[in-house]
Amino acid sequence: MVEVAFFAGAIGAIGGAIAVVALRNPFYSVLALVVHLVFLAGIFLLLRAQFIAAAQIVVYAGAVMVIYVFVAAYVGGIEEPLFDSAPQLRVFGPVLAAALFIEISIAVLGSALIGLGGEGVADVPAGFGTPEAVGRLMLEDFLIAFEAASMLLLVAAVAAIVLAGRKKETGGAG
Amino acid sequence: MNAAFWGWLVLLFPLLGSVVIGLTFRVLPARAAGMIGVGAIVAAFACGIAATISLQGEPAESRHVADSLWQYASVGGFQIDLGIYVDPLSAFMVLVVTGVSSLIHIYSFSYMQSDQGYHRFFSYLNFFVFSMLLLVLAGNFVLLIVGWAFVGFASYALISYWYRRETATRAGMKAFVINVIGDIGLYIAAILIFRDLGVIDYGAVFEKAPEVFQTNEWSIVAICLCLLVGAFAKSAQMPFHTWLADAMEGPTPVSALIHAATMVTAGVYLVARAHPLFELAPAAADLTAIVGLVTLLIAGTIAIAVTDLKRIIAYSTMSQIGYMFVAVGIGAYSAGMFHLMTHAFFKALLFMAAGSIIAAMANNQNIDRMKGFGKAMPFTAAMLIIGALALSGFPGTSGWFSKDEILDFAAFRGGWYEIFVVGGFIGAFLTAIYSFRIVFRILPGPPCEETAHLIETGHVVHGEPVNPATGGREDTEVGFPGEEHHIAEQAPGMKIGMAVLGFLALVGGLLQIPGVDDVVTSFLEPTFEDSPLAATHPSVSSAWLGLAEGAVISIAGIALAWWLYVKRPTAPATIRRRFRLLYTLFVNKWYGDQIVDFLVVRPVKGVGSFADRIFEPFLINGLTGGTIATVRSAGGAVRELQSGMLRGYAFLMLSGIVAVALYFLIRSI
Amino acid sequence: MAIEWYLVLSALLFSIGLAGVLIRRNPVVILLCLELMLSGGGLALLSFSRLHGDGDGQVFVLMVLVVAAAEVVVGLGLVVAMFRRRIPLDVDEMKELQG
Secondary structure, three states, X not given: OHHHHHHHHHHHHHHHHHHXXXXXXXXXXXXXXXXXXXXXXXXXXXXXXXXXXXXXXXXXXXXXXXXXXHHHHHHOOOOOOOOOOOHHHHHHHHHHHHHHHHHHHHHHHHOOOOOOOOOOOOOOOOOOOOHHHHHHHHHHHOHHHHHHHHHHHHHHHHXXXXXXXXXXXXXXXX | OOHHHHHHHHHHHHHHHHHHHHHOOOOOOHHHHHHHHHHHHHHHHHHHHXXXXXXXXXXXXXXXXXXXXXXXXXXOOEEEEEEEEEOHHHHHHHHHHHHHHHHHHHHHHHHXXXXXXXXXXXXXXXXXXXXXXXXXXXXXXXXXXXXXXXXHHHHHHHHOOOOOOHHHHHHHHHHHHHHHHHHHHHHHHHHHHHHHHOOOEHHHHHHHHHHHOOOOOHHHHHHHHHHHHHHHHHOOOOOOOHHHHHHHHOOHHHHHHHHHHOHHHHHHHHHHHOHHHHHHOHHHHHHHHHHHHHHHHHHHHHHHHOXXXXXXXXXXXXXXXXXXXXXXXXXXXXXXXXXXXXXXXHHHHHHHHXXXXXXXXXXXXXXXXXXXXXXHOHHHXXXXXXXXXXXXXXXXXXXXXXXXXXXXXXXXXXXXXXXXXXXXXXXXXXXXXXXXXHHHHHOOOOOOHHHHHHHHHOOOOOOOOEXXXXXXXXXXXXXXXXXXXXXXXXXXXXXXXXXXXXXXXXXXXXXXXXXXXXXXXXXXXXXXXOOOOOOOOOOHHHHHXXXXXXXXXXXXXXXXXXXXXXXXXXXXXXXXXHOHHHHHHHHOHHXXXXXXXXXXXXXXXXXXXXXXXXXXXXXXXHHHHHHHHHHHHHHHHHHOOOOOOHHHHHHHHHHHHHHHHHHHHHHHX | OOHHHHHHHHHHHHHHHHHHHHHOOOHHHHHHHHHHHHHHHHHHHHHHHHHHOOOHHHXXXXXXXXXXXXXXXXXXXXXXXXXXOOOOOOHHHOXXXXX
C-alpha cells in the first residue's frame, strides 16, 4: 500500500518537474510546478510530516505560486526564442545534471547507513510531525532561527517593494 | 581611587577634547571650541594634581603605580600591555606639561582669535597634549614609542599649521623626518632591550638590567646610544638640531608649548626615565653630557648672531636643553628636572611675549626693526624683562637656582667633569648677552613705525600678509589668520597666561634653595633612590659659592649687553667687522644645515638618482613589466570564460561540483 | 518502504531542477527550477528526519520554505523591474559581467 502511494506520488512529482523544465510557456511551467508540489506533499505525508505537507500545499502551492502566476501573467507568456546563444549548454547541461544524479545515487545506495535497509527504521514517537510537535520545536529550540527567518521575510518584502515599485523620477521608464 | 586612576583621567581629557573639537568643527562656534580645548587641559591638570596627591599618600618605597587597561598584544612570551606607570618622575612631568599647557591654551584662546583654523588649532593642540602625556605616562617602551611618534606627528601638524605657507610645510616635513630618525633609534633600542632582557615594561626592565649587563658592556652601551638618538632628535641636540629653528614657522603658542616647554624636553625625560640603564653604561651617560655641552655652547653663539626674534629664542631653547642633558648625563637627575621645569616657565613666557610683539609688528620678526616697545606695550615689556632675567640666571630668579644647581653638581663630581662647569659658565655668559640683546634692542629707543602706530591709535598695524622668512606675499584665503591679529597684549587671555608664567618664572626657583628647602629633589627622590649618584649632594656652602659665581657671570653678561647695545650702539657693527669670519660662522648657524646637506642629503639624493636612472627603468620596470605581461596573457587566456552569461557560470560551477563529488566517490572505493 | 527511494527521488528532483536552470533562459522559469531544487533538498531533509525520528529536520524544511519565499519575492521583484524597464526577459542578454 505504502509502495503504491510512494510510486504514484513519485511519478506525479517527477512528471511535474519535467513539465516545469520542458514546457515553453512560463505560465504552464508555473501550473506544472503546482502539480509537482501537490504530489510532493503526498510523499511528505508518507514521511510522517503532516504539518510540512499542509504548509507546502497552503503556503507554497497556494500563496507563493499565486505570485508566480501573477508575474507570469503580468510579463506575458513570452515564449523563449528557438535560437540559443549557447547551444552546447542544451546538451551538456542535462548530461552533467544526470552525472550528478548518478553520483548522488551511488553515494546514497553505496553507503551502508544504518537503517537504510528499510524495515529497521526506528519507529517515530507518537505525535511526530504534528503541528504541535513542530511548533514546540520551533518556538523552544529554534526560537532564534525562527525570529531570524521572520526578519528575513520582512527584509525581502521591503526589498521587493523597492525593486518593483514605480520610481517617480524615472516615470518615463516605469 | 589610586594614582593610576587619575593617570588615566589625565590622558582621557585631552584626547576627548581633541576628538570632540575635531568632529564638531562645523557646528561648534569658535569660542566654544576654544573653551573645550582650555577646559580639557585644565581638567587634566586637576587630575594630575589629584594623582600627585594620591601618590604622596603612599610610603616612599612603594610610591609608584603601574596599571594596565588591557593587553595590547601577547605573542610567544612577548607581552605588551596598554599600561601606564605613575611615579614621582612621571607625575612631575604631568604637572609641568599640563600646567604650562593650560596657561598656553588660555593664551592661545585670545591669540588665535582671528585665525580661520581656530578649531583645527585647538584640536591639534589638545592632541599634542594627549600625546605628550602618553609619552610621559607610558608604562613600557612600546607605549613610549607610540607617544613619541604621536608628539612627532602633532609637532609636524602644528608647524605646518599655516599650510598655505610653503616654508611652513617644508619646516614641518624637516622636523618630521628628523624626528622619525630619532624614532627609529628608539625602535632599535626597544628591540635590543627585548632581545637581551625579554621584557619591555619599565619596572621589569630596570629590575633585570643590572643582573644581565656588565657595566659598560657593549650591548647596554648600544641600547643607550640608540635611546640617545631618539632623545637628541626630539630635543634638537647636535647633530639633529637643525629642525628646531625652522620649526618657528608654526604659530607662536605652538613654539611656546611644543618647541620650548614640553616636547623638546622629552629627550631629557627619556634619559632620566631610563637612568638605570645609563648608569650601567657610563660611557653613554658621559656622551650625553658632552653632546649637551657642545650644543649649549654652539646654540648660544648662534643666538647672539641671528636677528629673527623667534629664532633667537629657539636657539636659546636648544642651549638650555643642553644644560638639561649635561645634568642627566652627569647624574644630577633632579637638578635636570628642576631646570626643565623652570625653563618651561621662563621660555614659554619669552615666547608669549615674543608672540605679542610679533603680532604688534604685523608679523615682522626681525629685531633690528623693533624699537620702543617699552612704551608701546609696557605689560609685554615687563614680561619680556622677567623672562630674560630668569633665562640669564639673574640672582633670585628661577633660572639662577636651577642652572647653577647643575653646574654645582658637575663641580662636585670633580675630575674631568670640571669642563662642564667651565663650559656651563661660558654658556651662561652667552645666555645673558643674547637674552638682554633682545631686551635692549626692542624695548628702549624711539618708536619705529609699528610701535608709533600702536601708541597713537591703540591698535596694531595691519600690514600686508607676508611670509616672515622669505618676505613674499601670502595667500590668506585658507588656513591663515584672516585679518592680522588685532589684539597685541590687550586680550585678557594673553595677559593671564603671561602674568601667571611671569610670576612662576620669578619665584619658581624658591622651591629649591640650597640649605633652605629642596622640594623638587625630595619629591623626585623615590624615582632616583636606586641611583648611587642621587644620594650625593654638594655641600650647602659650595652650592652657595656656585650660585654666587653664577650671579656674577649673569650680571657681567647683562652689563656687557647693556654696553654693547645701549651705551655704544656702534660697537656691535665694529665687532662684527673685526671678527667677520666668526660672525659669518655664527650667523650661518655653524653651517649645520649645510653639513647635514653635504653628509646626508647629497648622498641620499645620489642613491635616489641612481635608483631613478638605472635601477628603476631596468630592474624594477623589467620585473614589473614582465609580471604584467605574464598576468595579461594569462588573463587573456581565461578571459573567454568570463562570458557574462549566467548559465555559463552555473555550468562551470556544476562541473566543479560533479568533479569534486567524483573525486570523493573514487576515493571512498 | 526503504528510505533510499526517497533519497534517490530527492536527488532526481534536484537534478531535474539543475538541468532546468542550465537550459532555460526565462528568469521566471529559472526561479521555478530553483524551487524544484529546493524541494528536492527539502525531501532529503524530511527523509533523514524520518530515518532518525528527529523533528529537527522538519523545522529546517520550514526554514527552507521561508528562505525560498524570500528568494521568490526578491527574484520576482527583479523580474517585474526588468519588465518595466523594457529589459528583455532573457538571462543571456544580461552580460555586463563579460570580461
